[in-house]
Amino acid sequence: MTTHNRHWILAQRPIGNGYAEAFALREEPVPVAGEGQIVIANKVLSMDSGTRMYMTDREDSYQPGTPLGDKLIGTVLGVVTETRHPGYAVGDRVRCYGQWADYSLVDPATAYCTRLDDAHADLKDFVGIYGANGWTAYVGVVETGAAKAGETFVVSAAAGCTGIMAGQIAKALGCRVIGIAGGAAKCALLTSDYGFDAAIDYKAGDVAGELARLCPDGIDLYFDNVGGEILDAALGQMALYGRVAICGLLTNYTAPGPVPGPYRFDQVLMKRLRIEGFFSPDFYAREATFNPQLARWAAAGQLKLPFEVSHGLEATPEAFTKLFTGANIGKVVVEL
Ligand SMILES: NC(=O)c1ccc[n+]([C@@H]2O[C@H](COP(=O)([O-])OP(=O)(O)OC[C@H]3O[C@@H](n4cnc5c(N)ncnc54)[C@H](OP(=O)(O)O)[C@@H]3O)[C@@H](O)[C@H]2O)c1
Incomplete structure (x- = not known):
């Protein structure tokens, strides 16, 4: 296990699609879980265009803007490496609202965390059809x-x-x-x-x-x-x-x-x-009602989702840019 955690911070507010200038890669020791928290080794970062709004300082969006210098955030898929939360064990596959980093430190109570079942061998599916x-x-x-x-x-x-x-x-x-x-x-x-x-x-x-x-x-x-x-x-x-x-x-x-x-x-x-x-x-809690119907359409060949995969944490700004330049077909992810 590596001892360092590379992570992206918001160094400045992006102008247009200037993410290469706005994001900065930093390093710190791997985070340590506090009471009620878990540490996740991120495997997949979900790129979502709505995240762009959190990079501004607007107060009329659906979430307050990320302060300058803070870690960039978004949905991540990964494996629990440390836990001080009774609902999670080391080795669990999870989806959480985490950080664009090698490791995410999250409080499952507030980070929309879900322990993932074995229904899909490919983790990406949990930010695809089933996300x-x-x-x-x-x-x-x-x-x-x-x-x-x-x-x-x-x-x-x-x-x-x-x-x-x-x-x-x-x-x-x-x-x-x-x-x-x-x-x-x-x-x-x-x-x-x-x-x-x-x-x-x-x-x-x-x-x-x-x-x-x-x-x-x-x-x-x-x-x-x-x-x-x-x-x-x-x-x-x-x-x-x-x-x-x-x-x-x-x-x-x-x-x-x-x-x-x-x-x-x-x-x-x-x-x-x-x-x-x-x-x-507003409807994350209803996942269990959506997924069976989505799975039926997928099994019938009526619902397919292509992925646009970038590789490595350093590729994150480039991957995020694709959403705004139209360089993607289907779901954009970064695999770590
Ligand atoms: N309400 C919710 O809870 C919720 C949840 C998830 C996503 N969303 C919304 O769903 C939309 C799609 O998001 P996504 O993350 O799934 O990204 P996405 O659709 O995979 O990627 C964005 C695509 O939009 C097109 N696009 C980008 N800028 C455009 C523009 N100015 N005018 C016209 N087309 C443009 C591009 O394709 P072209 O080559 O066609 O231009 C690009 O490939 C976003 O508006 C996002 O905020 C909403």
Whole structure:
């Protein structure tokens, strides 16, 4: 066992995607568990775009910003190496809200810790279909969005982790599914390998025109991961009594403050729309109800998730950047 713990700190607030300058790698002795705590040897770091908001000093986000100099945080998968908590033993595989480091020191009571069963030999699956992104896709489509067979479903960031699962879940429920993603290659993959009925390359322009062409009777459910101009294009094409499930606002995360919009808010009244946001920690406790259904779809070949894997702790800034430059298909992780 190594005696050193390399860890990433937030050295400065990132400007745009300047993570190489904003993050700094530091070293300290391996942490020692205090009363009620565990130490985890991290094996997988989950890269989640929402983490970008914790790197700002905004106070109106869903979690306070990380103070400068503090360790960067996020969901980790690993193995317990020391425990002073009665619910955890050395050698347990766990998922926790930990640190971007070789080792995480956590208090399971406050770190959303779960002891992982043997259902999946590949640890990554616990931040894939059977992790927050899978549950988020499930809740957004099935509960917040109330998708029904025969409806037209549209999802943005459709080739990313959450979007690619949301689209497949809507398809499994009998919807007609249209994805919006960056680039012809991603769009082709969505229709050839992931069951999407059509895909729109937003980088080629005219998203509104393509939505009008592909959804002549309107969009019944729009699962939004990006906000901004794509949200406006979708609002302009909603069906009467349509629903908009707000999962994420990727276009806003690098902005220094609140951004104006949406420009087509008028459509909420004109089309009698329902818009609702949802946030995964609110439903972490319901994991046991989501996973069996997600597993049924996966076993039937209706739900697949590709991984974009970076190797080594030092690759973390580069891996995180992929979420904002579109360099990933599916779930981005760093394997240690
Ligand atoms: N509500 C919740 O509890 C919850 C939980 C998990 C995730 N989320 C949200 O789900 C969304 C997806 O997150 P993720 O972590 O799964 O990442 P991801 O979808 O795997 O990766 C992000 C993808 O979004 C696209 N993208 C990035 N910036 C964009 C922009 N400005 N405009 C349009 N597309 C953009 C990129 O693909 P392209 O090549 O297509 O541009 C990129 O590959 C985020 O908004 C995140 O906050 C919400």
